[in-house]
Amino acid sequence: MLSASPVLSVRDLRLSFHQRPVVHNVTFDLYPGERVCLLGPSGSGKSLTARAVLGLLPATAAAHGHITVLNHDVSTIPAARRAPATRLSYVAQDTFTALNPLVSIGAQLQRPFQQQGLSTRAARQAAAELLERLHLPDPHSLLRRSPAELSGGQRQRICLALAFACRTPLLIADEPTTALDTITQARTLDLLRQHTGHPAAPALLFITHDLTAAAHVCTRALVMDRGTIVERGPLPDLLATPQHPLTREMVTLSVAATRTLPVRSVQRAVPA
Numbered sequence: 001m002l003s004a005s006p007v008l009s010v011r012d013l014r015l016s017f018h019q020r021p022v023v024h025n026v027t028f029d030l031y032p033g034e035r036v037c038l039l040g041p042s043g044s045g046k047s048l049t050a051r052a053v054l055g056l057l058p059a060t061a062a063a064h065g066h067i068t069v070l071n072h073d074v075s076t077i078p079a080a081r082r083a084p085a086t087r088l089s090y091v092a093q094d095t096f097t098a099l100n101p102l103v104s105i106g107a108q109l110q111r112p113f114q115q116q117g118l119s120t121r122a123a124r125q126a127a128a129e130l131l132e133r134l135h136l137p138d139p140h141s142l143l144r145r146s147p148a149e150l151s152g153g154q155r156q157r158i159c160l161a162l163a164f165a166c167r168t169p170l171l172i173a174d175e176p177t178t179a180l181d182t183i184t185q186a187r188t189l190d191l192l193r194q195h196t197g198h199p200a201a202p203a204l205l206f207i208t209h210d211l212t213a214a215a216h217v218c219t220r221a222l223v224m225d226r227g228t229i230v231e232r233g234p235l236p237d238l239l240a241t242p243q244h245p246l247t248r249e250m251v252t253l254s255v256a257a258t259r260t261l262p263v264r265s266v267q268r269a270v271p272a
């Protein structure tokens with residue numbers, strides 16, 4: 001049963017660049033406890049929709065429509081000027097630009113805990129415990145390192161840790177596993193599923209073109225094509241009876257890819 005009040009409401013969102021429309025009348029709600037994916041091919045407008053929600057649109061974008069976070073209208077407010085209660089977490093594909101290369105992982109990760117009132121020592125401990133929950137071995141050593149001294153998969157988990165530490169009502173993850181190898185991808189998707197979409201955890205908007213990844217993490221889907229939401233509904237329904245030609249094609253391709261690989265044995269090789 002969904003709560004009466006959405007975490008996020010998007011109404012008639014329209015985006016354009018120099019009079020060229022790229023997103024058309026996008027409308028959707030996302031409720032606490034939900035994990036929803038925004039699916040669609042490259043260039044369909046997924047990332048721009050997410051950036052509008054985050055208040056991170058490029059200066060050249062013209063935006064119309066309404067975006068509310070926890071019933072606060074944030075439509076015209078850039079991320080840096082939003083009230084703390086309406087700030088959202090964001091995990092992107094590019095982990096290099098997401099982390100400050102000059103600051104140790106520890107200093108970056110303990111900051112949200114300090115902002116929540118913990119002492120430096122307690123914040124350091126909370127950061128280490130969070131890394132342990134995200135299955136990162138030897139967390140105290142990781143906290144001393146800089147972002148450049150980590151692998152891509154480790155950096156992505158640090159970005160997830162940062163997002164969870166900020167305790168926002170909604171996490172937006174934009175293709176967070178695209179740059180990772182298959183095993184690290186599967187582990188990262190597991191972590192996303194375990195740490196979002198339940199009480200005391202953020203709701204999730206998961207942006208992807210990968211239907212298999214979406215099905216692993218989310219329960220509901222919005223499908224975008226050329227700037228428009230063309231299909232929406234529970235993921236099991238969408239997988240079983242896709243209505244729009246694009247969704248049908250995505251399901252067919254995804255099923256074909258799964259049949260090509262001995263998926264069961266691969267899954268057994270990945271620790272929980």
Ligand SMILES: Nc1ncnc2c1ncn2[C@@H]1O[C@H](COP(=O)(O)OP(=O)(O)OP(=O)(O)O)[C@@H](O)[C@H]1O
Pocket residue numbers: 017022040041042043044045046047048049058060209
């Ligand atoms: N800064 C920009 N200036 C002009 N056009 C842009 C800009 N950013 C994106 N676009 C255009 O907006 C459309 C939607 O782009 P968007 O990045 O949202 O697609 P996407 O669905 O996220 O694709 P991908 O999966 O490849 O990231 C595309 O046609 C793109 O070329």
